Amino acid sequence: MAKPPTRLEHDLLGDRQVPEDAYWGVHTLRALENFPISGVPISQYPALVNALACVKQAAALANQELGLLDDIRTQAIVQACEEIREGRWHDQFVVDVIQGGAGTSTNMNANEVIANRALEILGHAKGDYAQLHPMDHVNCSQSTNDAYPTALKVALHFLIGTLVDEMGDLEAAFGKKAIEFGSLVKMGRTQLQDAVPMTLGQEFHAWATMLGEDRSRLREAGKLAHEINMGATAIGTGINAHPDYAELIRQKLSSLIGVELITSPDLIEATQDAGAFVQLSGVLKRTAVKLSKTCNDLRLLSSGPRTGLGEIFLPAVQAGSSIMPGKVNPVIPEVVNQIAFVVIGNDITVTFAAEGGQLQLNAFEPIIARSLFQSLSYLANGCRTLRERCVEGITADHEQLRVNVENSVGIATALNPHLGYAKATAIAQEAHRTRRRVRDLVLEQGLLSPQELDEILSPERLTTPHRS
Numbered sequence: 001m002a003k004p005p006t007r008l009e010h011d012l013l014g015d016r017q018v019p020e021d022a023y024w025g026v027h028t029l030r031a032l033e034n035f036p037i038s039g040v041p042i043s044q045y046p047a048l049v050n051a052l053a054c055v056k057q058a059a060a061l062a063n064q065e066l067g068l069l070d071d072i073r074t075q076a077i078v079q080a081c082e083e084i085r086e087g088r089w090h091d092q093f094v095v096d097v098i099q100g101g102a103g104t105s106t107n108m109n110a111n112e113v114i115a116n117r118a119l120e121i122l123g124h125a126k127g128d129y130a131q132l133h134p135m136d137h138v139n140c141s142q143s144t145n146d147a148y149p150t151a152l153k154v155a156l157h158f159l160i161g162t163l164v165d166e167m168g169d170l171e172a173a174f175g176k177k178a179i180e181f182g183s184l185v186k187m188g189r190t191q192l193q194d195a196v197p198m199t200l201g202q203e204f205h206a207w208a209t210m211l212g213e214d215r216s217r218l219r220e221a222g223k224l225a226h227e228i229n230m231g232a233t234a235i236g237t238g239i240n241a242h243p244d245y246a247e248l249i250r251q252k253l254s255s256l257i258g259v260e261l262i263t264s265p266d267l268i269e270a271t272q273d274a275g276a277f278v279q280l281s282g283v284l285k286r287t288a289v290k291l292s293k294t295c296n297d298l299r300l301l302s303s304g305p306r307t308g309l310g311e312i313f314l315p316a317v318q319a320g321s322s323i324m325p326g327k328v329n330p331v332i333p334e335v336v337n338q339i340a341f342v343v344i345g346n347d348i349t350v351t352f353a354a355e356g357g358q359l360q361l362n363a364f365e366p367i368i369a370r371s372l373f374q375s376l377s378y379l380a381n382g383c384r385t386l387r388e389r390c391v392e393g394i395t396a397d398h399e400q401l402r403v404n405v406e407n408s409v410g411i412a413t414a415l416n417p418h419l420g421y422a423k424a425t426a427i428a429q430e431a432h433r434t435r436r437r438v439r440d441l442v443l444e445q446g447l448l449s450p451q452e453l454d455e456i457l458s459p460e461r462l463t464t465p466h467r468s
Helices: 026-034 047-066 071-085 104-121 136-140 144-181 200-224 245-257 267-271 277-301 331-356 364-391 400-406 409-419 421-434 437-442 450-458 457-462
Strands: 006-011 012-017 184-188 193-199
Touching: 006 026, 006 136, 006 437, 012 026, 026 104, 047 071, 047 104, 047 144, 047 245, 047 364, 071 104, 104 136, 104 144, 104 200, 144 200, 144 245, 144 364, 184 200, 184 267, 184 400, 184 457, 193 200, 193 409, 200 277, 245 331, 277 331, 277 364, 331 364, 409 421, 409 437, 409 457, 421 437, 437 450
Parallel strands: none
Antiparallel strands: 006 012, 184 193
16 A cells, blocks of 8 residues: 655754645654644644634734735735634644643644645645745744743633633523522521521522622633733743834734733743733632532432432433432533532642743643643533533422421521520420421410411511511
8 A cells, every 4th residue: 555645844853754735744743753642632722723823823914014024925824824713724733732842842833734824825835945934934033932822821812701601601590590489488508407598599699699700700810811922932032023023913913813912011021920820720710619519509409309408300311320210310510510620630730830830931831721721611511511401491399498498497596586596496406306397386385476477487587687
């Protein structure tokens, strides 16, 4: 069987044959050989590929305006980048997302794909770098050390927006249920023990509020990703870059992605500092922890259905057991719990990677990128799945809610202003010991009239502040 045709390319280590139809080149080939790590190519993260194309397109336009890149090459590079941003050629971004070299392999992969597609546009063969070169032209005025972290931040901007939207939709779904369940009184619980009454609507409203708070924190963290270090080149001194380049590419890139970016006032600091990634990761962990806690609550409230709390019904989406007939499990909250475990682990990874940076560069941004991309995409998918497959279909067991309230000793708390703490405690203890209702004991002992009890134990008094 004949070998597929190849073309000869050269790098500082020597000559190598590259598949003739590949848009990537020798630098990408080395990375494929060096980093067979996760099996996940950067093409699995379209936001990163599109962000790389944005950075390269903005650089070309800035270099053209500065007279560093001629119009013909600029137009070809810009067209290649726009095609990538439209979703073409993503399969050519083949290097593993986890790699050594501070992202150099990812940057080289982008340079080579853009260069070879631009060569085709100009009517030249792939690999004819004398006409248009991956480094001399596509990477002009850049280093991996400013292009790669800037691309990461642009990609994070895209992904944060998606997660914020999904969280907003989930928040709205909880809010809708809060209205639907607004009149249903139930027992609130602290430390898994009966506490005082509340409405099921209040419980759902609290979950909606938690999501709203975290959306705000996520937007705040996302703003840190708007500060970039383009123009820093290798370590922040701007070597090989025109004095006006940093401001020009900031303007071009801002225009391309539709958000006003900021050039860091200290490019040396910005090139080595991973603080924005740590901040974002921490907010993602916060979101995951609180979302997981909400899912724990959903599983508890739906537990049973006969021997648990059984106050709400989660939609049945699949059979729950291969041996127990009729069993239905809370699989959607369970999968969101597991997403949270991954996000928490990713935060630890980001923390160690940020701390492990040395001197003028952090070499571990690839694992930071992989961790943040995974956390953002998992959380977005989890929020959407939880909303569509669970929250929107939740129903309440009205009878179980009523019985739980009537049989709970927790309503004795409402008697404090009328009977005093000591007497209310005695009633609660007797109710617990005899398994009788608090209401029946109060009436039996003649402590309050039926009318007084009806007023004291009305849903409005039980679930909102009320003047005695």
